[in-house]
Amino acid sequence: MAFQYNGGSIVGMSGDNCVCIASDNRYGQQLHTISTDFPKIFKITDKIFIGLSGLATDIQTVLNKIKYKVNMYELRENRKMSPKCFKTMVSNLLYERRFGPFFAEPVIVALNDDGTTMLCGMDCLGAAESPKDYVVAGTAANEMHGLAEAYWRPDMPAEELFECVSQTMLSGCDRNAASGWGATVTIVQKDKIITRKLKARMD
Amino acid sequence: MTEYIIGIKGKDFVLVGADQTAARSVIVYQQCYDKIYPIAKKTAMAVCGEVGDTNFFQESIAKNIALYEMRNGYDMTPNEAACFTRHKLATSLRSRKSYQVNLLVAGYDDIEEKPELHLIDYLAADIECPYGAHGYGAMFTMSILDRHYNKDKPPTREEAIALFQKCCDELQRRFSINLPLFRLKIVSKDGIEELPIVKAKAFE
Numbered sequence: 001m002a003f004q005y006n007g008g009s010i011v012g013m014s015g016d017n018c019v020c021i022a023s024d025n026r027y028g029q030q031l032h033t034i035s036t037d038f039p040k041i042f043k044i045t046d047k048i049f050i051g052l053s054g055l056a057t058d059i060q061t062v063l064n065k066i067k068y069k070v071n072m073y074e075l076r077e078n079r080k081m082s083p084k085c086f087k088t089m090v091s092n093l094l095y096e097r098r099f100g101p102f103f104a105e106p107v108i109v110a111l112n113d114d115g116t117t118m119l120c121g122m123d124c125l126g127a128a129e130s131p132k133d134y135v136v137a138g139t140a141a142n143e144m145h146g147l148a149e150a151y152w153r154p155d156m157p158a159e160e161l162f163e164c165v166s167q168t169m170l171s172g173c174d175r176n177a178a179s180g181w182g183a184t185v186t187i188v189q190k191d192k193i194i195t196r197k198l199k200a201r202m203d
Numbered sequence: 204m205t206e207y208i209i210g211i212k213g214k215d216f217v218l219v220g221a222d223q224t225a226a227r228s229v230i231v232y233q234q235c236y237d238k239i240y241p242i243a244k245k246t247a248m249a250v251c252g253e254v255g256d257t258n259f260f261q262e263s264i265a266k267n268i269a270l271y272e273m274r275n276g277y278d279m280t281p282n283e284a285a286c287f288t289r290h291k292l293a294t295s296l297r298s299r300k301s302y303q304v305n306l307l308v309a310g311y312d313d314i315e316e317k318p319e320l321h322l323i324d325y326l327a328a329d330i331e332c333p334y335g336a337h338g339y340g341a342m343f344t345m346s347i348l349d350r351h352y353n354k355d356k357p358p359t360r361e362e363a364i365a366l367f368q369k370c371c372d373e374l375q376r377r378f379s380i381n382l383p384l385f386r387l388k389i390v391s392k393d394g395i396e397e398l399p400i401v402k403a404k405a406f407e
Contacts, residue, residue, distance in 0.1 A: 006328065027330055032342055034322065035330050056328035061293050100297060 002103040003054050003124075005030060007178030008040050009138030010051035011168050012109040013152060014117040015161035019109040021051050022169040022185040024140070025197075028178065036202070039184035044070055045080050046193070048110040049186055050090070053138035054124065055103035062104045065093055083110035083118040087128055094126035101125055105137045111188055136172075140179040144172035162187050162196075170200045205380045206251035207340035208238060209370060210307045210320045211348070211363045212333045216391035217309035217318045218363045220370075220401070221249045222340075222382040231381075239388050241395050243268050246281045246310030247388055248288070251337055252325060253303035260302045264288050281310025285321035285329055292327035305337040309390050318390070333357070336370075343377055344370040360389065368401060375403035 007028050012021040027038035041051045042063055050066065052059040069089055073081050081089070087108055094102060101124045108120040121135030122128045129135075133152045136144040147168040156164060166185055173180040183198040208221040225236035238257075239249045242265040250257045267287070268279050279287065285308040295301050308321040322335035334348045335341075347369055352358065358366060364387070371385050387398040 027328075029324065032345075034335065034345075035332050037332075038330060055326065056330075057293055057296065057324075057326040060289065060327070060329060064290075 003105070004139055004178055006054075006056040007139050008038075008053045008056075009136070009140035009144065009169070009173060009176065009179040010040060010053045010107045011134065011136045011144050011148060011165055011172070012051060012107040012119055012121070013134040013148065013161060013165050013168075014109070014119040014132065015156040015158065017111070017115045017117065018158045018161060018187060018189045019049075019111060019117045019119060020158075020161045020165040020185065020187045021049050021107065021109045022165045022183050023051050023053070024138075024169065024173050024179040024181065024183050024200075026179055026181040027056060031177075033181065036181040041184060041186055043193075044086065047112075047188065048081070048083055048086055048108065049188060051107040051109075051137070052104050053107070054105050058102040058104040062093070062102050062106070066090060069093070083108070083112055086110070087118070087120045087130075091122060091126035091128045094122065094124060098125060107135045107137050109188065111190065115190060134168075136168075138179060140172040140176035143175045144168050147171050158187050158189055162194075166198055170198060174201050204339050206238070207336065207338040207374065207382060208249040208251050208305070208307055209336040209341075209344065209367065210249070210309050210322070210334060211352070211366060212318050212320045212357060213360065213363050214357045215316075215318060216311070216360065216363075216389050217320050218360075218367060219247055219249050219307060219309045219388045219390060220367050220385050221251070223384045223386050223400070224382055227254070234384055237386055239386060240265060242308075243272070243278050243281075243284060243310065245313065245390060245392070245394055246279070246284050246308065247390050247395050249307040249309070250304050252305050256302045256304050260292075260304050264291065280312045280314060281308060281319040281321070282312065284308055284310060285319070285323065285331075289323055289327050289329040292323065292325075296327055307335065307337065311390055311392050313392065316392075339380070340370075340374050340378055340382070343373050347373055364398070364401075368404070371401055371403040372405040375405040
């Protein structure tokens with residue numbers, strides 16, 4: 001019930017030396033939509049993006065905690081956090097609250113220094129899994145699974161990956177009441193990051 | 204939930220409105236209760252929710268912001284004030300004492316020279332929006348704001364007050380709780396200014 005209170009969905013996919021992550025833009029309280037400009041994807045470094053779905057307050061709290069830890073790491077170690085380290089840090093952060101968890105499910109997409117991709121999905125307790133194809137989270141997760149499974153191919157170039165993620169997000173949110181009001185999609189490549197806002201069924 | 208607070212962002216001001224009813228169960232104690240409090244020179248907070256928590260939380264935030272100004276020599280911007288408020292609410296959420304307050308933080312940012320309106324619900328989810336409301340009344344009036352508010356051309360003061368009047372009339376027409384009088388305040392670069400009391404006019 002806590003996961004469905006505010007609504008929201010995330011999808012992340014990996015391609016040929018590029019990753020793509022998308023979220024819907026809805027922020028609501030059960031059936032009442034409050035804002036249509038609440039994307040749930042956040043930039044951590046130039047190579048790491050995290051999408052957080054679930055209860056809005058916990059999304060913001062977890063994001064603040066993550067930003068704090070990343071900043072302290074960069075100040076102490078004088079280098080950027082690697083994706084593997086970031087994934088472990090988020091997993092531990094969530095497991096610290098094992099018996100009173102944050103109702104937030106992260107999806108992490110990243111590019112390693114050697115150009116390979118990292119894709120990771122976690123539940124609210126920090127159980128991380130790194131599939132090689134796609135990760136979905138949020139209220140429309142079930143709807144998006146079918147589309148993502150059908151559309152994904154290995155080693156897709158950036159534009160094709162963008163199309164794939166966009167279609168998955170749009171169609172998934174069309175069929176889910178708690179997610180929607182457009183989508184925000186971000187493609188991360190070695191030398192550029194492109195964010196696009198899509199117009200979907202606005203309801 | 205039967206209380207109503209609303210914020211409408213204009214080009215260089217934020218209009219904050221709240222009902223003036225203080226009621227418990229079927230008795231109305233007061234029809235002139237002010238729910239909009241100044242928390243900084245150019246930031247106001249409208250609070251509704253659990254009876255003791257509203258007062259306590261609002262005072263606690265206002266005093267902490269005053270302390271920040273004393274320590275650092277400058278005011279908190281509305282964004283910082285909202286962030287601080289959200290943080291306090293979020294940490295209290297999973298503690299023994301949680302505050303059941305829904306609030307609006309409205310302010311004018313002198314540095315960026317723009318108005319800001321933050322909607323924070325009782326679970327401490329903070330969203331910056333052009334207009335927003337809390338309470339059952341929000342379900343009646345948000346659609347009026349969706350229809351008449353133009354994001355590309357934010358309203359002037361008169362337009363914002365007319366929009367607010369529309370919302371009050373709608374509440375009088377369709378909401379079963381009687382909310383006859385509304386207090387209105389404008390937060391702009393000149394500070395917090397109180398406007399004349401607004402009376403719902405649906406049946407005049």
